[in-house]
Amino acid sequence: MNPFALVGRFTIVFxxxxxxxxxxxxxxxxxxxxxxxxxxxxxxxxxxxxYYSLPVVGLTAFFTGGALALxxxxxxxxxxxxxxxxxxVLGITRxxxxxxxxxxxxxxxxxxxxxxxxxxxxxxxxxALVTLSTNPFKYLVAPRIIAAVLTMPLLVAVADVxxxxxxxxxxxxxxxxxxxxxxxxxxxxxKDSDVISGLxxxxxxGFIIALMGxxxxxxxxxxxxxxxxxxxxxxxxAAILILxxxxxxxxxxxxxxx
Amino acid sequence: xxxxxxxxKGVTKRFxxxxxxxxxDLTVEAGESLVIIGGSGTGKSVTLKCILGLLTPDKGSIKxxxxxxxxxxxxxxxxxxxxxxxxxxxxxxxxxxPVWENVAFALIxxxxxxxxxxxxxxxxxxxxxxxxxxxxxxxxxxLSGGMQKRVGLARAIAADxxxxxxxxxxxxxxxxMADVINDLxxxxxxxxxxxxxxxxxxxxxxxxxxxxxxxxxxxxxIWCGPKSEIDRSGNEFVDxxxxxxxxxxxxxxxxx
Ligand SMILES: Nc1ncnc2c1ncn2[C@@H]1O[C@H](COP(=O)(O)OP(=O)(O)OP(=O)(O)O)[C@@H](O)[C@H]1O
Ligand SMILES: [Mg+2]
Numbered sequence: 362m363n364p365f366a367l368v369g370r371f372t373i374v375f376x377x378x379x380x381x382x383x384x385x386x387x388x389x390x391x392x393x394x395x396x397x398x399x400x401x402x403x404x405x406x407x408x409x410x411x412y413y414s415l416p417v418v419g420l421t422a423f424f425t426g427g428a429l430a431l432x433x434x435x436x437x438x439x440x441x442x443x444x445x446x447x448x449x450v451l452g453i454t455r456x457x458x459x460x461x462x463x464x465x466x467x468x469x470x471x472x473x474x475x476x477x478x479x480x481x482x483x484x485x486x487x488x489a490l491v492t493l494s495t496n497p498f499k500y501l502v503a504p505r506i507i508a509a510v511l512t513m514p515l516l517v518a519v520a521d522v523x524x525x526x527x528x529x530x531x532x533x534x535x536x537x538x539x540x541x542x543x544x545x546x547x548x549x550x551x552k553d554s555d556v557i558s559g560l561x562x563x564x565x566x567g568f569i570i571a572l573m574g575x576x577x578x579x580x581x582x583x584x585x586x587x588x589x590x591x592x593x594x595x596x597x598x599a600a601i602l603i604l605x606x607x608x609x610x611x612x613x614x615x616x617x618x619x
Numbered sequence: 620x621x622x623x624x625x626x627x628k629g630v631t632k633r634f635x636x637x638x639x640x641x642x643x644d645l646t647v648e649a650g651e652s653l654v655i656i657g658g659s660g661t662g663k664s665v666t667l668k669c670i671l672g673l674l675t676p677d678k679g680s681i682k683x684x685x686x687x688x689x690x691x692x693x694x695x696x697x698x699x700x701x702x703x704x705x706x707x708x709x710x711x712x713x714x715x716x717p718v719w720e721n722v723a724f725a726l727i728x729x730x731x732x733x734x735x736x737x738x739x740x741x742x743x744x745x746x747x748x749x750x751x752x753x754x755x756x757x758x759x760x761x762l763s764g765g766m767q768k769r770v771g772l773a774r775a776i777a778a779d780x781x782x783x784x785x786x787x788x789x790x791x792x793x794x795x796m797a798d799v800i801n802d803l804x805x806x807x808x809x810x811x812x813x814x815x816x817x818x819x820x821x822x823x824x825x826x827x828x829x830x831x832x833x834x835x836x837x838x839x840x841i842w843c844g845p846k847s848e849i850d851r852s853g854n855e856f857v858d859x860x861x862x863x864x865x866x867x868x869x870x871x872x873x874x875x
Contacts, residue, residue, distance in 0.1 A: 485711035488673045492705040493725045493774075494697045500728075 365366070385576050392498040393506055410470050410505070410571075411512025415519065417469060418462045422520035425457050426527025434536050442538050446546035449528035454555045455615070456521040460607050463566035466509075466516065467599040471574040474505055475595035478578025479588035502579070506571040513567030514560040521556060558614040565610065566603050573599035583586040620669060624649045624782060624814040625670060630679035631838075632665055639665050640676070641838030652808055652815045654825045654846075656860060657835035659871065663818045664708055666835070667784050670816075671703060672696045683782075691712040704780035708787050708818075710771035712759035718770050719745070719755035725778035744773040765792045772800065778806055783807070785817040787865065789824045801827040822861050834860060836869070 364609045401423045405435050426449055478501060481487050490497045525547055532538040581591035625647040631639040639662040647653045655663050668674040670681055672691065681689050688699055704725075712721050718734050720727070722744055723737035726852050732740075738755075745755055747824060748769040759767055769792055775783055788804060789797035800826030808815055808828075825832060826846055833843040834857050842854045 481713075484714075485707050485709060488668070488671075489705070489711040489713070491673060491696075491708060492671055492700055492703055493778075494700045494722075494729045496693060496697065575724055 368403040373443040375379065381580070382576055384405070384570060386580065388498050388576065389502045389506060391504045392496065393569050395499070397499060397506075399500060399504050402500070403507050406508035409431055409473075409514050410466070410508045413517060414466050414469055414512075414516055416515050418520050419523045421461050421465050422453070422458060422524035423530075426453055426524035426529075427531040429453070429457070429524075430528035430536070431485065434532075441536070442542060443537070443546050445529065445538070446543050447550040450525055450547045450551045451530075451555065453524035453528070454521050454551065456557050456607070456611070457557075458524050459517050459559045459562040459566060460603070461524075462517050462563065463522045463570070463603045463607070464600055466513065467570050467573075467603060468596055470509065471570050471577075471595040471599040472592045474571065474574025475578040475581070475592045476588055478575055479581035479591040482579060482581050483584055484586060497579075502571075502575045505575055506568060509567035509571035510564050511539050511567070513563040513570070516532045517559055517563035518556075530605075554614075558610070561614075562607060562610050565606055569602045569606060570599050573602065621649065623647060623682075624651070624815065625665070625683060626680075626682040626855055627666075627670070628680045628682075629631065630681060632662070632667060632669060632674060632676045638838055640669070643650045643840055645833060645839070645840055647814055649814055650808075650812055652804075652828055652830045654817045654819060654829035654832050655835055656819065656822075656825060656832060657830060658742070658824060658860070659820075660833050662838060663835055664786055667705070667786060667816065667818065667826070669830055671700065671784070676834070701778075702777065702781045704775035704783040706768075706771045706775040706783070706785045706788055710759075710764075712770055712774070713874070714759050716758075717755065718750075718759060718762070721759065721770060722755075722773045722777050724774065735773070743774070744777050745770070747776075747803060748773045749796070754797040765796060768792060768813055769800070770797075772803070776811075779811060780813065782814045782816070785819075787818055787820065789819065789821050797821070797824060798827075804828045822863075837873060 429449050429452055430445050433445050437444055479486070481501070487497050487501070490500060529540070529543055529547070532534045532543050577591040577595040577598070581587045623646045625645070627643050627645040630640050630643040630837040631638070643666060644682050645653075645666075655666065657663050664714045665674060670683070670688075672688065676689060679689070680687060680705065683699055683702065686699070688696075691705040713724070716724070719738055722741035723734075726737040726740060727734060742752060742755055745751075747779065748768065750769055750773070754762070754766065759770065762770065768788070771789060772785075775785070785804065788800055792800060802814065804817070804826055817828060817830070829846045831843065832846050832849050835841070836856055842852055842857045844852065849857065852858065855868050859869050
């Protein structure tokens with residue numbers, strides 16, 4: 362096929378996808394604020410999105426913090442005892458806590474949301490909602506977005522603590538650092554602004570995770586195969602958007618001129 | 620003359636290059652039971668979905684109680700849809716909710732009824748379709764296809780709508796239960812004074828529940844009349860369909 366036609370076709374598909382996503386987001390965002398708000402469903406989603414993600418996020422943060430400590434200590438001959446806690450707390454709170462938690466929750470939650478809404482779409486349950494005079498954006502999409510935006514910062518706060526603890530365990534157990542000194546150095550280098558920037562990132566990632574899951578599920582078609590590809594697309598697009606947004610927010614919070 | 624309950628004029632709907640509805644004209648008077656018959660894949664379900672706003676027709680007008688409904692905002696659509704109850708061909712029950720909450724859905728979400736009161740009504744409606752209390756607590760996935768259909772029926776009538784759509788209400792039921800459901804539909808229509816639009820392949824069922832029968836073929840209504848006239852419609856397409864003959868003007872697209 363003509364390469365220009367190929368590029369052209371790709372561009373058209375890409376742009377129409379962006380348009381459809383923008384349209385979806387434009388319908389989804391107001392539905393968060395306009396009543397009726399389904400509190401019961403939102404609570405259920407907070408349990409499913411937030412609470413049940415705790416083990417995954419905790420484990421990820423623990424090993425990330427530990428590996429970071431190990432990595433920094435290797436090859437550092439002088440001043441490792443201050444450098445390791447410094448880099449661990451800075452790296453975890455600014456970048457690794459939010460990003461690792463975001464990616465893990467994207468894998469868990471975007472996929473689950475896309476599969477659930479996708480199945481509801483192909484079995485006509487979403488159509489049934491409409492015939493029962495219930496707006497699917499308010500009933501299905503809004504509770505998931507609200508829950509994800511509210512619980513992601515909490516998850517990241519937990520990830521920060523456990524990540525730093527991972528570094529501490531490695532530092533004191535295998536690198537032979539003094540525990541009190543490690544904790545002292547950690548607290549010395551921990552900045553409120555770093556932690557808070559990470560929590561803002563977390564809220565943004567929560568929005569992306571729920572939006573991508575809902576969007577791909579809502580528009581899925583074509584039976585089991587369609588739901589399967591909606592699930593994959595939800596996870597992949599959420600992960601990419603999280604990394605891109607992370608870059609943008611890092612450059613906003615820590616960027617040029619500071 | 621009174622305004623018809625539902626009126627379709629020149630409704631066209633295509634998917635890609637495939638024309639499914641090609642100028643459908645159909646009128647349903649208030650309190651009337653109209654049954655649409657027609658071959659598989661001729662667009663009967665699509666017609667219902669256009670009226671409910673689940674699909675937007677490409678051309679034509681659809682009026683409900685004289686109100687044009689083809690291009691409504693979502694809140695206006697919610698208002699109009701309060702008039703409707705719909706039984707989906709595949710039941711389309713919410714599998715995250717137990718059976719009774721499915722039936723009570725419109726009462727709880729739409730009417731703001733308390734859960735215990737809504738449950739009482741739901742149990743009554745379930746009893747009408749021959750389902751007992753213990754079924755009410757099950758999840759839809761635990762039911763047989765025919766039972767799901769009956770739950771779907773109970774959900775469609777739960778909020779006492781003015782207009783009910785039945786998409787193949789008796790498909791997948793045993794002959795006795797099918798007759799129970801036919802009776803139920805006839806009785807509901809008489810008691811509640813509702814208008815119904817049903818789809819069926821089952822001519823026994825059609826003869827029982829219809830006042831009027833319309834036949835959809837190649838995207839158009841090719842015949843519409845009182846059920847008493849269906850046997851002398853003088854239309855060979857209709858004749859072939861109601862007698863279920865393989866030979867006739869309707870050619871199945873099968874390679875022999
Ligand atoms: N969402 C859709 N996208 C693409 N094509 C569709 C869609 N919905 C229906 N169609 C097509 O429209 C045609 C009519 O479908 P419809 O479901 O209305 O058939 P039907 O008359 O209800 O048949 P049956 O009696 O088997 O239920 C079919 O050929 C189907 O392939
Ligand atoms: Mg159908």
